[in-house]
Amino acid sequence: xxxxxxxDGLAGEYVLGTLDVGEHASVKARRQREPALDAAITDxxxxxxPLIETTLPTVPPITLFAKIExxxxxxxxxxxxxxxxxxxxxRVKFWRATALIASALAASLVVAIGVHEFGPKPKQQNLVAVxxxxxxxxxxxxxxxxxDRVMTVRPxxxxxxxxxxxxxxxxxxSLGAPKSLGVIDEHQAMQRPTLAAYKRDVIESATFAVSLExxxxxxxxxxxxxxxxxGKLIPTGN
Amino acid sequence: xxxxxxxxVDGNLMTPDGLxxxxxxxxxxDRSAFAKVYQATSAKLYGIVLRIxxxxxxxxxxxxxxxxxxxxxxxxxxxxxxxPISWMATIARNRALDEVxxxxxxxxxxxxxxxxxxxxxxxxxxxxxxxxxxxxLAECLKRLEPDRRQMVVFAYCExxxxxxxxxxxxxxxxxxxxWLRRSLAQLKGCLGP
Numbered sequence: 001x002x003x004x005x006x007x008d009g010l011a012g013e014y015v016l017g018t019l020d021v022g023e024h025a026s027v028k029a030r031r032q033r034e035p036a037l038d039a040a041i042t043d044x045x046x047x048x049x050p051l052i053e054t055t056l057p058t059v060p061p062i063t064l065f066a067k068i069e070x071x072x073x074x075x076x077x078x079x080x081x082x083x084x085x086x087x088x089x090x091r092v093k094f095w096r097a098t099a100l101i102a103s104a105l106a107a108s109l110v111v112a113i114g115v116h117e118f119g120p121k122p123k124q125q126n127l128v129a130v131x132x133x134x135x136x137x138x139x140x141x142x143x144x145x146x147x148d149r150v151m152t153v154r155p156x157x158x159x160x161x162x163x164x165x166x167x168x169x170x171x172x173x174s175l176g177a178p179k180s181l182g183v184i185d186e187h188q189a190m191q192r193p194t195l196a197a198y199k200r201d202v203i204e205s206a207t208f209a210v211s212l213e214x215x216x217x218x219x220x221x222x223x224x225x226x227x228x229x230x231g232k233l234i235p236t237g238n
Numbered sequence: 239x240x241x242x243x244x245x246x247v248d249g250n251l252m253t254p255d256g257l258x259x260x261x262x263x264x265x266x267x268d269r270s271a272f273a274k275v276y277q278a279t280s281a282k283l284y285g286i287v288l289r290i291x292x293x294x295x296x297x298x299x300x301x302x303x304x305x306x307x308x309x310x311x312x313x314x315x316x317x318x319x320x321x322p323i324s325w326m327a328t329i330a331r332n333r334a335l336d337e338v339x340x341x342x343x344x345x346x347x348x349x350x351x352x353x354x355x356x357x358x359x360x361x362x363x364x365x366x367x368x369x370x371x372x373x374x375l376a377e378c379l380k381r382l383e384p385d386r387r388q389m390v391v392f393a394y395c396e397x398x399x400x401x402x403x404x405x406x407x408x409x410x411x412x413x414x415x416x417w418l419r420r421s422l423a424q425l426k427g428c429l430g431p
Binding site for chain 2: 005008009012013015016017018019020021024025028043044045046047048049050051052053054055056057058059060061064065067068069071072160162163187188190215
């Protein structure tokens with residue numbers, strides 16, 4: 001029962017928002033493969049929901065809705081065969097912008113946790129993997145800072161699948177079964193410290209694979225759906 | 239009570255049922271329904287993300303992502319399981335909490351334009367008590383010791399980490415964790431599953 005109490009306490013704190021960066025990311029990843037934790041989180045969301053009434057409404061800037069509509073328009077991909085073709089030029093501009101934000105965030109993350117846990121590093125090496133079905137249909141870009149084991153996943157042209165989630169896996173012989181790196185978002189870049197548990201040479205030689213899973217991720221902890229995209233890391237020379 | 243409902247674009251009251259109906263149209267990719275949902279809910283959701291993020295530039299960005307997500311996931315909204323506004327608020331809070339955990343905290347002193355919320359216990363509880371579920375939660379919150387009740391409300395509203403709460407309340411982090419866990423267990427015992 002202690003275990004159950006621990007799960008419930010952790011879920012409650014996750015919903016309250018009191019966990020630190022590491023715990024928050026870990027719970028977020030764990031809930032994808034631990035149904036009990038996920039259910040406990042949903043229960044706490046429901047119990048505490050009336051507290052949203054304590055927040056005062058604030059009118060957002062008047063231009064915001066037009067920006068939202070523009071994003072929705074640019075996210076409406078047109079499927080062609082198995083691949084997904086989108087307006088790449090527009091997306092590339094968007095990634096450049098997100099990449100700038102992402103590197104700023106990465107820097108602040110290093111300041112926030114890296115210095116204590118890893119000490120300052122003389123140089124950082126970035127690796128990138130293009131996850132694709134074939135050479136003409138990149139779906140996600142994975143960037144890994146190998147020194148800090150921080151991974152950023154950016155959607156390129158992944159098409160949303162109603163009722164399904166994309167889940168990222170680390171596949172390498174020494175690991176045995178594929179290891180889940182969590183559900184990834186087809187709409188926005190996300191940054192995860194989920195590679196922290198793996199050795200440098202394992203990450204560098206691994207295949208990153210994306211499978212299509214039931215919404216919220218694989219219920220078993222192993223891939224249950226088809227692998228739709230895959231790729232390996234290459235150095236960026238950065 | 240007029241304050242209980244959200245004001246729609248033309249000044250009509252937006253009831254939870256009205257909002258659920260609009261969400262079903264959004265799920266059918268109805269852009270005008272989406273615009274109405276935005277009009278009725280954006281001030282609430284902006285308040286939520288701004289309170290946690292404390293910076294308007296970041297809150298603007300996050301709110302855009304939240305509404306794109308609401309548009310994409312509208313088909314998954316289930317009015318049996320949650321009211322439309324709590325479903326949307328959960329998306330907004332989760333996104334804001336992810337964001338605030340990725341960067342260094344911003345001091346409240348840097349951004350005095352963001353109003354404090356729920357600092358007054360009575361006001362906070364009165365606000366919560368507008369619905370049936372809210373009345374029950376308020377009753378259960380009243381059974382906590384005042385400082386712990388305030389901490390729970392404050393943590394939810396501001397997304398403060400244990401470290402930040404420890405500084406605010408002048409207590410060791412472990413004490414804060416113990417208080418939070420006990421308060422949560424007490425609340426659950428009072429509210430039921």
